[in-house]
Amino acid sequence: MITELSNGRMLDCVGDVPFENANIIVEGGIIKDIYTGTRQHKTDVMVVNCEGKTIMPGLIDAHSHYAVTTVDMGGVLTEFPFFTALKIKSQLEKIVDAGFTTIRDGGGGHWSHKEAVNSGLINGPRILVCGPLMSVTGGHGDFNVRGTMNYASKTPFINLMRLCDGEDDCRKAAREQFQMWCDHLKICITGGCASPNDEPWQVHLSETEIRIFCEEAAAHGKYVMAHSLNDEGNRLAAECGVRSIEHGSYLTEGTAQLMKNNGTRLVSTTAVVWWAEKYGKENGASEWFLRKLANPRCSPDGASIMEGSIRAAKLATDCGIPVGSGSDFFGVMCGGEAMNIKFLVDLVGLSPYQALKAATSVNAEILCLKDKTGSIETEKWADIIIVDGNPDEDINVITESAKIRMVMKDGKILKNTLS
Template sequence: MKSYKLEGRVINGLDDHVIEKGCVLVEQDKIVFVGTVEECPNLIPELVETIQIPNATIMPGFIDCHAHVVGADSQDYDECTASHMDLILNAAHDLGQLLDSGFTSIRDMGLFGPSLSRAVDLGLVRGPKIMPSGRIISVTAGHGDHGYQFSKAYLNEHSPLSVLADGVPECLEAVRTQFRNGAKFIKVMATGGVSSPIDKITDVQFSETELKAIVAEAERRGTYVAAHCTGTEGTLNALKAGVKSIEHGVMLDESCIQIMVENDCTLVSTLAISLGIPKMKAVLPAHIYEKGKVCAEKNLKSIEMARAAGIRIAFGTDYTNSKNTRYSDIGKEFEAMIEAGLTPMEAIQSATKNAAYLLKQSDEVGTIEVGKTADLVMVSGNPLEDISVLRGSEKIKIILQNGVLVKRSE
């Protein structure tokens, strides 16, 4: 493997300190030096490649904590009827677009995550490293029940996104099946949602008994449960059961905030979609628009409360590579976070340090520190002054993943 010397403004993801004339040295797959250009060790030029771009900013590789790479939306496949072979091949292609947008790691929620994770690790597929949940677990008639015209048995056979489980025995079977297939954490639908056609956003899905059984089973595997949460009551239900990751958290109240603080629970943002829906009436189905417009204002309040309480906010998008959620435009989430009141540094840390914590990989990635894996991103511009320099894949100029130069667009 080549050695690299990256020069530019360094945002390490660890704290608010910025090195304006900085240098990061990479040998093999590790970061071996972080400091100023003046302090940088002299290396034999033939053994190291120096990378410089105008007005460069160097950051840790970004992490999307809420991805759905099921290969359906980018080609308008019907996920309930399309061949799984078509879907997974398309998903493998889509992963490259995520990587090109600066995302060197993701948490993926869907059937193909474990297989895609292994393929990326083996070098067979170009894309982010993946922490997979396997299929999302939902109750019948819940947020994961997108094919109500089909039988429950058919959906559990064919859906690449979710599995339906009712009662503790089915919930345990669903959890154990995800682990059997390679899941590293579990995702559940604890409330209704915006995109599902047969529930309300305030619906409580899963009993507390069911959720506690799911959480206990995950904890026996040394991992945790993430919960889709829109309505308040269902969110409280999930928190009382012990989930560690609240996805969306649209309608948090003080009781939710208190438990999240006590349990060191992370809030995953997905703000670009939430704040974007009220502006998309012309292109969305009526049931999605009507439910979605209710959520935007409440979501802003939830973020404000979580931030004030010091709750860890991790970057997540809920993007699926649809026409409205292109992976090449996934950096919109950074802009949405600023709209919601976060500072540019907080937004960057949400996609680096905070996200790595949620992936249980803080000792490996998420910050630029000596000894950590060299997952790095370079852009031309200063995101602390203009966060939009992180928005599109064309603005991400240099990407290193595991010390390998996987994108160069100077």
Template sequence: MHPKHQMAFNPSTTASYSGAAPACQCGSLLLVRFHQRIMNELTRRALLGGSLTALAGLFSGLISPQLVAAHPTPSAPLALTHLRLFDGERLHEGQAIWIENGKIRALLAENALPADLARLDCQGKTVIPGLIDAHWHTTLAAITQAQAMTADLGYVHLVAGREAERTLMRGFTSVRDVGGPAFALKRAIDEGLIPGPRIYPAGAMISQTSGHGDFRLRHELPRSPLSPLAITEQAGVAVIADGEAEVLRRTREQLMLGASQIKLMAGGGVASSYDPLDSVQFSERELRAAVEAAADWGTYVMTHVYTSAGIQRALRAGVRSIEHGQLADEETVRMMADQGAWWSLQPFLQDEDSNVYPDEARRASQAQVAQGTLRAYELAQRFGVATAWGTDVLFNPQNTQTQGRQLAKMTRFYSPLTALKMATADNGALLGLSGPRNPYPAPLGRIEAQAWADLLVVEGDPERSLDFLSDPERNLCLIMKGGQIYKNTLSNSA
């Protein structure tokens, strides 16, 4: 046991007594019932992601020594000076960034800064907003699907805690979680117990029976009203809902737990065991039930879907964000643009960063999506659809480290600054769709007055290339979130 966790024995605080010891009551009916009640409550809270104190103690042993020194504490006002500035839209010269109380107080010329303000010399390097991944699975990215189905839930959360630190150290200061039990991890990060990005949680993915979020095995069918929930449902990975009433219930449950937006599975997927890529899932009435429940709480629904038929059904139901959608035709893309929906695309290119599938059927679906990706980015630009960027690393521990590289490869479709804008200011605007459910109500993805001071100092020129993001350990000189410095390799400050 670590010394800080040991409790020193103090005789003065120990109650004294005389006479015979009372009979042991450990097996009394009262204590048995009390113990059972406590264990039931702990089990319930663990399944819902609320057993934070114990998890935080376990997570604390995972924090690397260099991050312990940078653990969030109230910081004094600070100015970043001698820099180039990408504010989320364009590059600027000759400005300094005044940071106070976790936010950007002002952008000023250096000679206009208060004389007594502490300064950090950025040595002429470029400062950019903290990166945002709009399609990230906080608790599911760094484990395999087999681990997700069989490992203790505590293990899953421990792996997620370690990966949260790594995510932040790759320069991703915010993520939109699109499915999984992220509530406990989010709270632990927000309370400063462990380092990690800001998390916009969706909670459990909501799926119909045989949908893309139905992880049950064949022997678990048929399901009856008395059947227990599947292990993935108990853990908060995904929940099954059939009919408007069940969709309403599951949507409202995620909102109760703290979801900032809702995720539904509206079509098949590449990795699916049962639901074909071309399948359309949930009726329009079911989708609309979730949309209305989310709107009652001031937020929105996003849907996993690839095909035109599924996308159009989702749009008619009022869905605000289409996740994937690589098989959309021109009519469908025009519909997205006309309705002001977001297209949350990922660079699925069947390349070295792709999942590897052992069977020909899934490889064929993967190739179909990869071909659709090329057309999707062209259509998104031609019709002016609001486009977000994300990675969707899922059940692939080897690929979490490619997060920055997958942003760098976007220069195949966009100029470097346009791609960087997508992963900062544009993704920040998408996060803002959560309205009053926004857990961090200030601008993200921008460097401007009153925005969160989530900043990176980079060794690289984003006008020319984003390849520097492929090696964050070498090329991210400073990582700041909420005004707190988590990494600083700049050689001098004053």
């Protein structure tokens, strides 16, 4: 079956300007042809009239916790597993509804979720899974509050955390994930805010442990994404060969230069901070989570996580480091991922088209999918959305699910509210 997306305004998300009267031919899940102007339609073609709409690549979220179903992240570990599974299904559907065709798991995912989507059981985005957060005992991935909960014993059911201490254990933890067919590893180099026992200013993994994760990932043809808030963590990540630093909130100029030299990317994640500050309390976020966001004690000037994250994204952009977009969303936040794209405009100062590129072609490169998705070019996967209005002129268009009128992944239409 051939589909033609006809006569729309197109953002290919690699060039500088939109194309008017653009037509895209999709066949076998692939973009086969792109042309402007009119042509005689062949027979047996399904034509989608895109007049007055913008056609652009499906959005990518480079940092999703689609499999975490509670606002208190550790809460998922005591939730009844069947209930968690149903909530994950609903969260994935909302993410598609918002125009995302690919998401990268930042901790908590499982190959079975990916299988459920790939087999058509769930209407979800393409998922790249990392599995549990790799963390030291008491670190950012440890949700045992003061050692009393013994969540670790429940991890066979919920895939949120793998506590690893020491070089041999880190190597084993990495290999266990590749045994589970993970797409990448997620390690917690520094402390964080959403975890009960640690502080953002702390550095937890040693340089050798980080190198072991990167070495094992490389040996399997994969890579490491790393949670890091303070600059010592950022520096270690860039030095040891981490592919993308997540948050990177207290990035300094020296480390930014090191990232640039070593090809380390930054994934900017302001949306989750905004959500927690605005809605966290009423949704059950713990007192220590909100306290650490406001006062992480990571910089001499006392900058909050939000202030630090904005500065880091600006500095990285100024240095020419690729800056991707990651919502870091989970639970009830799912479906609102595009807020992070809006914040790249409103807070970091990118142009709307630059922000859209961050969430498409830049994110695709970070996810090692540059040749497959993230732009509208021939021979790429047909991951395409059709939206009302001009998101390259008004970024707010992208944050309203109702304005995302059609979502296509691999040439398959997952959402269509066009007449």
